[in-house]
Amino acid sequence: MPSFDPWVWVSALLTLAIFSFLYKDNPFYKIAEHIFVGATNGYAVTFYWHNVLVPRLFNPLFQGHQLWYIIPLTIGILYFTRFIPKISWLVRIPIGITIGYFTGIAIPAGIEASIIKQVGGTLLTSENFARWNAGPLGIVWSIILFIGVLCVVSYFYFSKEHKGVLKVTSGIGIIFIMIGFGAAFGYTVMARVSLLIGRLQFLLGPWLGIIR
Amino acid sequence: MNFIDRLTTINRKIIYLVLAIVIVIPLIFPSPQKVRVMAPVEKLFNAVDTIHEDKALIINFEYDPQSQPEVEPMGLAVLRHAFKRRIKVLVMSLYVQPLGLAKSALDQVVGEINAESKSNPDSIIYGRDFVFLGWQPGFYIPILGMGESITNVYKTDYYGNKTDTLTLMKQTKNYNNVELLVSLAVSDIPIYWVAYAQNRFGLQVGAGVTAVSAGDFYPYYQSGQFTGLMVGMKGGAEYEELLATRLNIHKRRKAGETLSSITFAHLTIILLIVIGNVGFFIKRRKR
Amino acid sequence: MKRTLPLILLMIFGGFGILPFFIPHPKIQNIDSFLRNDLLLILYAFALVLGLGSLLHVHVNKIKHRGQNWQYSWILIVTFIVCSIIGLFGGVSGTGPLPTRIGNFPFDIQTIYLRVEVPLGSTMFALLAFFMASAAYRAFRARSTEATLLLTAAFFVMIGILPLGDKISHHLPSFAQWIMDLPLVAGQRGIIFGIALGALATELKIILGIERSWLGGVE
Numbered sequence: 001m002p003s004f005d006p007w008v009w010v011s012a013l014l015t016l017a018i019f020s021f022l023y024k025d026n027p028f029y030k031i032a033e034h035i036f037v038g039a040t041n042g043y044a045v046t047f048y049w050h051n052v053l054v055p056r057l058f059n060p061l062f063q064g065h066q067l068w069y070i071i072p073l074t075i076g077i078l079y080f081t082r083f084i085p086k087i088s089w090l091v092r093i094p095i096g097i098t099i100g101y102f103t104g105i106a107i108p109a110g111i112e113a114s115i116i117k118q119v120g121g122t123l124l125t126s127e128n129f130a131r132w133n134a135g136p137l138g139i140v141w142s143i144i145l146f147i148g149v150l151c152v153v154s155y156f157y158f159s160k161e162h163k164g165v166l167k168v169t170s171g172i173g174i175i176f177i178m179i180g181f182g183a184a185f186g187y188t189v190m191a192r193v194s195l196l197i198g199r200l201q202f203l204l205g206p207w208l209g210i211i212r
Numbered sequence: 213m214n215f216i217d218r219l220t221t222i223n224r225k226i227i228y229l230v231l232a233i234v235i236v237i238p239l240i241f242p243s244p245q246k247v248r249v250m251a252p253v254e255k256l257f258n259a260v261d262t263i264h265e266d267k268a269l270i271i272n273f274e275y276d277p278q279s280q281p282e283v284e285p286m287g288l289a290v291l292r293h294a295f296k297r298r299i300k301v302l303v304m305s306l307y308v309q310p311l312g313l314a315k316s317a318l319d320q321v322v323g324e325i326n327a328e329s330k331s332n333p334d335s336i337i338y339g340r341d342f343v344f345l346g347w348q349p350g351f352y353i354p355i356l357g358m359g360e361s362i363t364n365v366y367k368t369d370y371y372g373n374k375t376d377t378l379t380l381m382k383q384t385k386n387y388n389n390v391e392l393l394v395s396l397a398v399s400d401i402p403i404y405w406v407a408y409a410q411n412r413f414g415l416q417v418g419a420g421v422t423a424v425s426a427g428d429f430y431p432y433y434q435s436g437q438f439t440g441l442m443v444g445m446k447g448g449a450e451y452e453e454l455l456a457t458r459l460n461i462h463k464r465r466k467a468g469e470t471l472s473s474i475t476f477a478h479l480t481i482i483l484l485i486v487i488g489n490v491g492f493f494i495k496r497r498k499r
Numbered sequence: 500m501k502r503t504l505p506l507i508l509l510m511i512f513g514g515f516g517i518l519p520f521f522i523p524h525p526k527i528q529n530i531d532s533f534l535r536n537d538l539l540l541i542l543y544a545f546a547l548v549l550g551l552g553s554l555l556h557v558h559v560n561k562i563k564h565r566g567q568n569w570q571y572s573w574i575l576i577v578t579f580i581v582c583s584i585i586g587l588f589g590g591v592s593g594t595g596p597l598p599t600r601i602g603n604f605p606f607d608i609q610t611i612y613l614r615v616e617v618p619l620g621s622t623m624f625a626l627l628a629f630f631m632a633s634a635a636y637r638a639f640r641a642r643s644t645e646a647t648l649l650l651t652a653a654f655f656v657m658i659g660i661l662p663l664g665d666k667i668s669h670h671l672p673s674f675a676q677w678i679m680d681l682p683l684v685a686g687q688r689g690i691i692f693g694i695a696l697g698a699l700a701t702e703l704k705i706i707l708g709i710e711r712s713w714l715g716g717v718e
Binding site: 030047114155176 | 511538539541547556576590591621652693695696698699714
């Protein structure tokens with residue numbers, strides 16, 4: 001039994017408007033697309049205001065009389081000097097502060113998580129052998145992984161021409177890369193299909209009542 | 213136009229129609245599929261299952277409407293698991309868009325449990341059993357800030373309540389009181405949890421991710437930086453299977469019921485690729 | 500001054516970002532906590548507001564100068580204003596001063612999010628399934644050994660991860676999982692090293708003021 005809920009019909013019609021793009025670009029699709037951008041940003045404004053600006057800035061400043069909050073307020077307002085050409089250089093101040101801090105914390109975090117720990121996971125240690133939960137076969141897999149990682153890294157080494165030993169290792173590396181990309185493609189297919197199934201489930205279920 | 217030419221020039225709208233049909237039919241005529249649980253999901257399940265009574269679980273809802281069908285079943289499954297085992301749960305997001313979906317998932321699971329409960333101790337009560345912290349901007353700010361003090365970062369929760377007045381938040385000060393964080397994400401967020409929260413504060417991190425980004429996360433799972441990993445709809449279905457077999461939770465399996473459609477869709481796409489290649493090779497040989 | 504001051508600030512705050520990782524002294528940690536929770540958090544909120552302002556600026560200009568499809572910009576702006584009013588005055592849970600319900604018909608911000616934004620967002624990405632199927636049919640050719648390897652791995656994974664794979668052979672799901680655990684990890688890890696080292700180099704260049712593209716402009 002089709003739904004009588006007006007919001008379900010709104011959702012269904014918007015869904016069909018987006019699907020109409022499969023036939024060709026059309027005004028319904030464009031209208032739905034622009035509604036999406038407008039609604040997304042309107043939703044975001046709600047939380048910027050209620051969850052951040054009011055409890056973290058305006059309340060402490062105007063109700064709590066914590067006057068030092070004028071400093072982040074002033075620096076934050078400098079963002080809007082972007083729209084005033086004569087003083088637009090001031091926007092570099094808040095940008096410099098945020099980029100500087102983020103870059104600073106990213107350095108040790110990136111080194112530890114993406115280099116040190118990843119190297120640790122590649123090395124031939126008893127911990128890594130055991131991680132496979134495959135008994136003696138874990139040693140074999142670990143050795144193959146070790147060789148594979150070295151060969152892949154050699155493939156991406158472009159400072160020297162791929163000749164001789166480098167040609168052999170980069171050739172092995174590309175095999176690992178291609179198998180990995182194939183697996184990634186297989187998962188990508190599942191991902192995209194899952195999203196489509198989700199929408200069709202909504203149309204057939206809550207809207208048309210064909211499936212439970 | 214001969215047969216080979218027809219084979220390699222099928223109109224794209226016919227492809228769209230065929231794909232839609234092979235997906236719709238199994239949805240209308242469902243057939244339950246036996247799901248085999250693999251190690252990454254089982255590890256995550258065990259990690260959630262063995263959370264100590266005095267520790268909390270943080271669930272980071274980080275999926276947006278664009279990936280909701282894929283990741284939401286994981287979120288529902290982990291919530292059901294946590295509430296069944298009476299694990300204290302904190303829910304938060306690092307971006308704005310996932311908030312509504314987090315609230316929707318919480319409302320659904322809490323509603324399910326409270327509809328069946330017979331007394332206050334059985335029920336899931338906000339503030340006592342779970343808190344929805346909401347969102348604060350600058351993703352690394354909450355990640356690092358919660359290592360020192362959660363209520364300092366989230367001074368108010370999603371609903372506007374002062375977090376330091378909530379019972380659960382009086383017991384859960386920072387990551388020392390949290391045993392595991394499960395990040396349900398579509399982007400690199402789980403890796404940021406590992407890079408910032410795990411490296412500095414030793415927090416255990418598990419992840420539920422979209423299948424598209426699976427390749428990015430497997431190296432971190434292999435190195436032990438992720439305690440467990442759910443990938444895509446199949447990962448959600450495996451977790452649902454574990455809930456049913458180990459904890460007797462038999463709610464609607466949102467991920468499991470799509471497996472038939474996914475199977476036929478995969479077979480269709482494989483067939484299309486094979487057809488395309490057969491036509492390509494025959495044409496190449498003729499030349 | 501116009502370029503020097505921001506560069507100096509970047510360097511100082513970059514230092515503030517790195518130091519707490521290595522110095523557990525309470526004074527350093529407190530300064531770090533204060534910077535993050537009380538300064539940077541608010542700056543980020545303003546940056547997001549700026550993003551919104553820029554979006555509106557673009558569309559208002561489009562309407563003013565009658566750019567391509569300018570009529571749709573009206574839809575965007577009106578939707579944005581309506582949703583903002585409902586959210587700001589109706590509150591996050593619909594409990595604000597603005598009523599967000601007419602009888603049994605709710606129109607609070609959460610309802611609009613679930614009934615408008617979610618269907619639109621998820622359908623946009625659902626389209627990709629169709630495009631991917633069509634593209635795979637048209638373009639995915641086993642022209643070389645590498646491409647054949649890629650296709651073969653893809654087929655094994657696409658079948659192996661599903662219950663059908665288990666029905667065909669009990670070893671197929673394990674093999675598909677092995678592909679994810681070994682060749683994929685080897686390939687991706689090499690790529691991760693490259694990206695991490697490149698990112699590290701760029702981050703150091705930014706902090707040391709060698710990389711200045713973020714300053715923008717000539718002035």
